[in-house]
Amino acid sequence: MYIITDQLKDIGFSVNRLDHIIKRNNNKKKLNTLEFYCICIILKDIRMSVENVPYTIESSNMVFIGPQKTVEFDTANGHDALIITFSSSFYERSVKDSLFLNSKLFFNDNSDIFTAPLINQEEMRIVFMDRMESFRKKDRSLYISAAHNAIEKLILDAFLYIPTQEVRKDVKFDYLYCVNRFKIILQRDYKTSKKVSHYASELNITPRKLTEMTEYILGKTAKHVIIEKLIHESKKLLSYSNYTISQIAYELGFSDEGNFTNFFKKHTQKNPSEMRNN
Template identity: 25%
Template sequence: MVDFASLPIPVIPYTPLCRPGVGIAVTSLGEVRAKVRMDFTTAPHRLDYHQIMLVESGTGDFTIDSTRYSCRAGSLLWIRPNQVIQFASATNMDAHLVMFTETFPLRLRAQMGMLDDVLRPCHWQLGDDELAGFQRVLALIQEEFGRPDQGLGEDILKHLLAVALMHIDQLCRSQRKDHRETDTPSGENGELFLRFRRELEASYRTTRLVEDYAAALNCTPRTLSRACRIVAGTSTKDLIDARVALEAKRLLVHTDLPVGTIARQLGFTEVTNFGKFFARRVNMTPGTFRRGDDPRN
């Protein structure tokens, strides 16, 4: 089993200069650039905290887990802990940044499991109305963050962050092509989905069988499939395979491990089966992906 945290990819810890001890910080990309060497940000690195970035001006490319996003004013990105990120060397972007620890947010409805879900979308291009609404929320967070704390500041920031995250959750659902009235997760389906996501993180290297996950969660495959469809809009099998493919891409890009070793660490007994799986999910062979021959990455 690979301990991804031990791989030689730099990790930036959560060390805010303002309001230490509070699990949220508000700054700008320009301020970060003034404190961090450019050659560091343009090399692959990870954060041990969440970061929401709203581009205010300029353009540039930003890569999250081997997917490159072309950003401009109105681009919204959510970087989750341990995702491998990288700025393009030539960028004139400036952006609002909201950084927060994994334990800071309020835990609200079941869809807030997106906090822990690296398979959820992480990039949106906001329309005018969406952008104006999100900017108002960010302005409130920034105003409260800069205000002297009189006893309730942290609680207010928690609630304002919850509003921002629910805005993003609404974007996820409103931009889904198969959006339906029944897509809002609630009750047993939402809770089962969150339990499945935790089980998937623990077991994706050892099994890709829906039946194994259903057994671990003490439910039927059909019940689990229904929860995944309602909450995530896709099948249980697709979520399992997407998580395995994500780890495969990370290992191919950021380690020198042979393809056969990566295949075994992800539970494949034959490297040819891994190659077929990867080509089906990513539309190229592991070797092609590792060389970076595809212009999209």
């Protein structure tokens, strides 16, 4: 998400105040989650955008953000937020942990973020700032264990806000893991690679196997997932940017404006210009 600290490189976990992160990044407020998972503990009302979509998050909320997301903070003063950052290798110790990381919290089909109320703001501030520092100074293994447990508490609290019908207990975890890896790679490569074969190759599986997995987990083919991603990004650029349609076509990796327009119209039954005028 930012210039990776020695601690994040070493153990795959860090927690920092937002203003410290921005200062370390030469006052840049636009960051990227890279391969990491992030939980933002919002301590004061804050404005932010994720993948160019703006959000206003009220105090005493948690924001869950998955890997390969561009995040920009409009406001970042003092104690606005704590940013908890961790890798999958740091957190995953069991099948249950895999379920948490590959859940709607970090891979929400309807939004690039998932928000949930923070049960006790002051307690979490103490846990992640004061207690964590005490554990860090005392013993490395205790620090790692305390960090894992604290993250799990936040995730469990947020899980209460995922509709029961969406928490699938019979899911194949290898499929779930692979599909979410596909979505991470798609987030990284959608502008340059639009074929299922590219993503299957990145995952070391066949295109047919990838489609089997996406159909099982998402109820749609891998090709359809790619198309949905391109349409989603197209609509965001049309709604939230000042780019011309030609510039949007270039930004999304289409050969020209006509090619992009034909693609967009085929899958939405509308011209890009119609979306812009709405």
